[in-house]
Amino acid sequence: MNVPRALGRIAPRGGHRLSGHAGGLSVRAHACRSAGLIALTSLLLSSLAPAAGAAPGAGDSGGQGEAPAPVQILDLTTASGQATEVAQSGLDDARASTGRGSGSADAASASAAAVLGATATVPALAQTTGTAGAPVPSILPAATDPQADAALLTDPLEVDRFFVAGFTWTGGADLPDGVRIYLRVRENGSWSPWYLSEAADSGRDDRATPGTGEFVTGGADAIQASVVGSALPAGLKLALVPSRPQGEEVLDADDLTTTHAAPTPVIEDASATENQSAQVDPAAMTLPASTALVAHPAAASVAAPATVPVVAPAVTTANGLPVAVTTRAEWGANASYMSWDPEYARAGHVVVHHTAGTNNYSAGQSASIVRGIYYYHAVVLDWGDIGYNFLVDKFGTVFEGRSGSVAAPAGRMSIGAHARGVNTGTMGISMMGDYSTVSPSDAQLSSVGKMAGWFLKRAGISDVTGWAGLHVWTTERYQAGSTISMPRILGHRDVGYTTCPGNVGYSKLGTIRAIAKAQGSSPQGGSSGAPSTVSQDHPGAVALRGALGANGWIGAATSGVQASAKGGVFQSFEHGVGYWSPATGAQFVGEPVLSAWGAYGYQTGSMGYPRSGGVVGVGGSRHQIFEGGIAYWRPGGRVSFIHGLILNAWAASGWEHSWLGLPTSNETASTKGGVFQRFERGVAYWSPATGAQFVGEPVLSAWGAYGYQTGSMGYPRSGGVVGVGGSRHQIFEGGIAYWRPGGRVSFIHGLILNAWAASGWEHSWLGLPTGRAVRQADGTMTQTFEKGGISVAPNGKVTIR
Secondary structure (H helix, E strand, O other): OOOOOOOOOOOOOOOOOOEOOOOOHHHHHHHHHHHHHHHHHHHHHOOOOOOOOOOOOOOOHHHOOOOOEEEEEEEOEOOOOOEOHHHHOOOOHHHHHHOOOOOOOOHHHHHHOOOOOOOOOOOOOOOOOOOOOOOOOOOOOOOOOOOOOOOEEOOOEEEEEEEEEEEEOOOOOOOOOOOEEEEEEEEOOEEOOEEEEOEOOOOOOOOOOOEEOOEEEEEEEEEEEEEEOOOOOOOOEEEEEOOOEEEEEEOOHHHOEEOOOOOOOEEOOOOOHHHHHHOOOHHHOOOOOOOOOOOOHHHHOOOOOOOOOOOOOOEEOHHHOOOOEEOHHHHOOOHHHOOOOOOEEEOOEEEEEEOOEOOOOOHHHHHHHHHHHHHHHHHHOOOOOOOOOEEEOOOOOEEEOOOOOOOOOOOEEEOOOOOOOOOOOEEEEEEOOOOOOOOOOHHHHHHHHHHHHHHHHHOOOOOOOOEEEEEOOOOOOOOOOOEEEEEOEEEHHHOOOOOOOOHHHHHOHHHHHHHHHHHHOOOOOOOOOOOOOOOOOOHHHHHHHHHHHHOHHHOOEOOOOEEOHHHOEEEEEOOEEEEEEOOOEEEEEOOOHHHHHHOOOHHHOOOOOEOOOOEEOHHHOEEEEEOOEEEEEOOOOOOEEEOHHHHHHHHHOOHHHOOOOOEOOOOEEOHHHOEEEEEOOEEEEEEOOOEEEEEOOOHHHHHHOOOHHHOOOOOEOOOOEEOHHHOEEEEEOOEEEEEOOOOOOEEEOHHHHHHHHHOOHHHOOOOOEOOOOEEOOOOOEEEEEOOEEEEEOOOOOEEEO
């Protein structure tokens, strides 16, 4: 058997105090409040307009020239809640000697960290309803000082350039009582104020979100983090997302370099009490369950719009959009990060947000920020997609967020993850930046108002400044199952315990409503029924007309023939869209493929143009071939795209005849630059080091106990193999799984594997392993075999019995 021989333990890297760290923080701490007051006074006296940054079109061209880079991860506490070296590096020696915030990430604590498979968690329920417990308004200087009062404080640390940051922890969605997390960043050589990072009051309704909201930057290259409070959250991490995220990298203490940072002020925000009249106790207003705008997602969701939306170029005004919208394909949404298919529901409210962070980005950096938010939401917070339906930068540019938002039918919206409890029934639109103490720009307010008016008018709502019932699906600020009266256009703080969209941002809702009202009274524009943009004798127009006879199901044309990418064209019909390109000819795409393909950017995305129509395959399965991959589905089931090296490996295993069955998900990005994709009877994994491999039962569940590909066993290096005497094995980066048909799967690794290999592998008198390695009280690792056992003492001595 050809087995990699270097599967022993990897010695941990030796840690040391961060280079450049110096004592004497107490001097900085004592000076911090007075210096912060001076800096804050200067900040508040400045113009309320956000920093303009570079003019539109300047900057770094949306990160187009930036190479993919890993997301940087800083571990701040261990799985048991002990502070790491990085998290204590900024504390002065006096505080460290008292034991406040002390802790070490030693081998014992590291080995104690539970390694579990990913499972959904039950959302935490609010303890109060209505307006009770609403945050008290506060424009600082705050009583809290992130440096002098810190339980955890990093040094100012130089890092690789990033655009979005956020904190996550393990356990419940709420931080321990009294805990506050702060962050400041360095942009273009200048340090920002300290910003309070709130626990996210957003996220999917079907899971908890133990993390903060996103923090946006204009391309920061240094950070300092602070945690104030006595009960530290376990597993606290800081994620720093670059322009083009690819994989993740954990930064150890000896990977980091400190830098100098002068004191800066503290910016905290809270809900403005003068606006709290917008909330009512849910008991005060409960509408009939038959209200048109209150519909359960299961009933309101549709597999596809009744009328197929126009598939437009990357920057689009489809569906009558009042302003050009930068689509997911245009800003570069990586489809492998998305694991949450669009689901539509009736909606009649708009929730306005801000993203928090600095406002120092340029127009050319906006797409990088949107990509960073997408990764943070979809991967770091595990939502599977970006939470907002739309985002608007300070220059007024609108970006499509949640998949399916541009294509949403009138009166419906793709359910997002922007406001827990009311994700269903609303459209979420976020102003990029922090609007606690500065105002959104006029261009930003204009685009937000126009998008709100467009959406509400399409829903048949004429009084966009009025109020209406809004159903609550998950208990947050209001009790699940209640129906509350809310303005048609509201702020996130109206339905959640959050300061979003900032005090100044919230004060601008009246302006947004006025713009929405004006937009709602104007004719709808857009490209529905748009005339042809190519001549009738264009090869694509001729080919589409010629193909209609064999594709009568597509119905009558609802638009002219539109020019598109790669010299191609498209045309909308009653039941789908026709596409033509010189390389693929005329093909037609209908539902359910059209929406699934749209998640990749339609013809301008990675899947490219269709190469075939829908085809009936093995066992009644369906597929449709595209330039970049193949869509597979079963009647009534979800559509999944398979492409690249996983497609090649699956084809080699028998295509639809493979033991794996059909794919049931799209590719999802994972650690070490790898990806995985689920199938009916197993999962495909690919990484640069291991290639494409498949894992099925019974190995999949046993491997899951080690944390799947993110755990100590790493990615699979082979498929399942029949070995000596009918035994089975599968090789992983960190060990080998062994089992007999019908028996238990056991992993063997490290020095025990080496000792067993030396005794003859499967030919050894010991037989196969029958259980996992167990650490005894004295530190000895033991593992049982069919006819004996192997022990490895802490000093490395091996005993075979």
